[in-house]
Amino acid sequence: MRVVIVKPAKRIRGSLRMPGDKSISHRAAMIAALAQGRSRITNYSNSEDCKATISCLEQLGVEIHCPLPEIVVNGVGLHGLTASRDFLDCRNSGTTMRLLAGILAGQSFTSRLTGDESLLRRPMQRIIEPLQMMGAEISSTNDGYAPLTIEGADSLRPIEYELLVASAQVKSAILFAGLKVKGRTRVIEAEPTRDHTERMLRAFGASLETGVDAAGENTRFAEIEGHPKLRAQNISMPGDISSAAYFIAAACLLPDSLLEIADVGLNPTRIEFLKQFQAAGFDVQMTVESEEHNEPRGMVRVSATRPGERESSEFHLRIDGLKIPKLIDELPLIAIAGSQIQGGIEIRNAAELRVKESDRIATTAGNLRAMGAHVDEFDDGLHVYGPVRLQGAPVDPAGDHRIAMSFAIAGLLADTETEITNSECVAVSFPEFFELLDSVVER
Secondary structure, eight states: OOOEEEOOOSEEEEEEEOOBOHHHHHHHHHHHHHSEEEEEEESOOOSHHHHHHHHHHHHTTOEEEOOTTOEEEEEEOTTOOOOOSSOEEOTTOHHHHHHHHHHHTTSSSEEEEEOOTTGGGSBOHHHHHHHHHTTOEEEETTSSBSSEEEEOOSSBOOOEEEOSSOOHHHHHHHHHHHTTBSSEEEEEESSOOOOHHHHHHHHTTOOEEEEEOTTOTTOEEEEEESSOOOBOOEEEOOBOHHHHHHHHHHHHHSTTOEEEEEEEEOOTTTOHHHHHHHHTTOEEEEEEEEEETTEEEEEEEEEOOOTTSSSOOBOOEEEOGGGHHHHTTTHHHHHHHHTTSBTOEEEOSOGGGGGSSSOHHHHHHHHHHHTTOOEEEETTEEEEOOOOOOOOOEEOOTTOHHHHHHHHHHHHHSSSOEEETTGGGGGGTOTTHHHHHHHHEEO
């Protein structure tokens, strides 16, 4: 068990580059495996989650050359995967399990997927139902939870499916299964989610249409034509904006900070966090500098104001509804920011946080209270009152990488030292986190 002591900070100063985007890296590796030819992926995420994807693809007969942060994937085509003799271990990665299930649903062999204790507690019925509708046979060991056994069907049925929960992972699983459909598969979502899968599929040559569904102005659809000719690509991953969020929050909340983050992903479905800080009056600037393989990327600059320099320090905000899917990774961090601003913050319609790597509502509320904050907890969110001077305290992240990193930022804001136990869990998404944080913190 690794314990990290976080000392209070004066400011954040410096320039950074983030490791490759985790969400995009998963998708790039999987689609490259299904393409014809050799794909080179640079700045591939070195997170444990993305390593799990590489390992599973290798078990399925895909030749992948490392070392990270560059991988070369020798694609086997839509019909070239081979059965694994062993369980496919997705470790802690829900993205690996859910997306891979979509791919395996269209294979002519049986696959078994498992993961660590945390992943075995995460709901999988949300992918089981649509994939069964398409013709795959999927059984779960524990009533809708992994381990999963997937008996694929080489030719699946096209469906039109409206998502029951706002989930880019479920949408992606269906679209991946749609690659092996004779016809078109359509996914409808009432709450728009991340569109990395759609962008990456197009980059590799898939015929995919997106737009506003007839059901309403906020209802989107993605429709894919089966059996495309996917072509190998050379791709560079943008920096991970969800990883950058921790440094951006620290630079906003610590007076006299200056921070630049270069070549970071600025996909419109991922920058709601930045918009919320802009709306609060913080000086956060985004500049899109290029759009490689349909993914915008560029520079983020943060210049924190000293107390009294802003016209108003109020950031009384309620986050709910359509904003939640766009902020799902950053909500614990936003809750911590709420403890520092006049009026605090209320988060609702976020029950999905309870079935992440931890119950993120409970872990966020409990650890904030331990640091002296006043927090009301609801079934679907929480209300954090502010501003308050946080006090250093022992923090238990419950094995959750995003909780550990969020409370490292809280520790910088506190009056005394904060002790984060089991801090090794940050490697799930961001192994370099503490090292990079130390490089820009001034005490």
